[in-house]
Amino acid sequence: MATAAAASHHNPGKKGSSDSGIVPPVLKVYDPPKELEREPLVLNNRSLGWITDSIAGICENPMPKWWWPVFVMSAGGMMLMFSLVAYLISTGVGVWGLNQPADWAWDITNFVFWIGIGHAGTLISAVLFLLRQKWRTSINRAAEAMTLFAVACAGIFPVVHTGRVWFALYPGFLFPVPNANAIWPQFRSPLLWDVFAVSTYGTVSLLFWYVGLIPDLATLRDRAKTLIRKFAYGLFALGWTNSNRHWSNYEKAYLIFAGLSTPLVLSVHSIVSFDFAVSQVPGWHTTIFPPYFVAGAIFSGFGMVLTLLIPMRSLFGLEDIITKRHIELMCKVILATGSIVGYAYGMEFFIAWYGGSPYELYAFKNRAFGPYAWAYWSMITCNVISPHLFWSRKLRTWPLFVWFVSIVVNIGMWFERFVIIVTSLHRDYLPSSWGYFTPSWVDVFTFVGSFGLFMTLFLLFIRFLPAIAISEVKAVTPQADPHHPLGGAKGHH
């Protein structure tokens, strides 16, 4: 049936081959109107070999000149962060600016910021796969890598914010092992749910990413010239031969991974939001948090995907694979999730008033007009106003502009977490214990350094692994379709 439909699509008006005698014997097939035709996912009718060469070529040829200075800078940032973490651990959390009443500040802001960024990768790899959005194939590999690196950055902050890290790691609350008094971690706390959510998320994202990589590692193995590359790629390709009996199990596993990751990604930021929502602090104790956090996470994550991929596609000449259509579609996701975030901001205020709790109402008035009003209005400008620029198709398809807005989105989302955490904590029930949080230089440079870690990992990923899923991109081209003339189909079957 699919064959007949595909054949008639490509041969409009052709007579049906079987004359079953049903009236009318010949159906008239019209060409779809021009404006309904979709732009192809890979431009310029690129051949399968070209796709392999241009993607595998990136990690086979020497890196372009810009790579080294950027790498050195990123690695410098990473070293800076690790030095400051060492300083923190050896001295104590007092080197940060946080103190009563704001016991959580940049540390947890950074944690939520980074973990949120990861969500776009999983959304692209899992949710868009289940929704049969074929355009995801051009961006899912890099986005999933971004997820892993963002989770790595995120994981550092909650661990080091405990100060005496050894208590958190060994006999402590991050692993279900009893402490020195034989007391187990207590599972009524959302903080422990968070530990399980984030570590599961990191692990499952890594497995999903690796499953996707296996066929491409086999491609790199088959193309490898040096012994080291043959060995390394061969080892991780696990002896993959592209056998269809294998593909059959592989595709099923991939579908299941997508099915597992979808509820996972929705649960992770929901559980992160429970860290706040389950508490009694005005400004945190809200039921809107789980969906609002998830939407915000996807919003910021797509911002980061665009921040990374727009330069990557032009620096490596991948415009035929990551096309303007891809950028445009991602902008639409930003527009949609940005609107949800904007709605949530408004609804929070409405409920603060409608709920009738004076503490809650004060927390929100204080947010918008109190000492942190500058942070609140930065957040509103970046998150509520900027995504609505993408109603214009012209702006959505202007890569440089999109890149700029994608950075603004991420600044806004960092401010969102800062606003939620710090403005709620710095003034709660007792005016006698109000305060004002100011970051120390260690706070600032640890956060800046985490971008170094993120970029270092991403640059190494581009250097050694295929940044685009080679086999998946091939599978969505017309020459991969056995019922398409480019795939070798002869007229009608």
Add this chain to the structure above:
Amino acid sequence: MSNSSSRPHGLLAEFETPAAVMDAAILCRDAGFSKWDVYTPFPIHGMDEAMGLRKSPVGWFTFAGGCTGFFTGMTMIWFMNKFDYPLVVGGKPLFTPLFAFPVSYEMTILLGAFGTLFGMLFLNRLPRLHNPLLRVERFKRASNDRFFICIEAADSKYASEATRQFLAETCHATAVEYVEE
């Protein structure tokens, strides 16, 4: 070509397009071969039907993993917070499946994912350190832009000359090659 000193692995036929390899796969299936496989740089939609493969059973491994995860999570929390060291916190019950749910849910997904990965690898008999096909120069393009069918010598219907003719003439392979073990 096939010399008696080394055992033959099978015959490898090359095709240029997905449609060609799909048509050939249908012919191989109908010819009644059992130990044969199609090699393509990406999964081709409809190839499982063309080869007559059954639905992949990976899902059962996921199910086993997921159930293990869920019950491990619930049991772990019950053991730690209610059985081994009961400690009242905030007047809350020592155990209910409600607060144990988020962690058990994550454990379900975690072990379900491991079940899926290892189940897939087990069904595919991977990792495999040696495969005679990977020594064939032409076969390197199976991960690039060519499509292959390999009929193994272990197949009961395999007869070197007749099978070669079948692949070259009936299936219209662009090249057919003996592969040694």
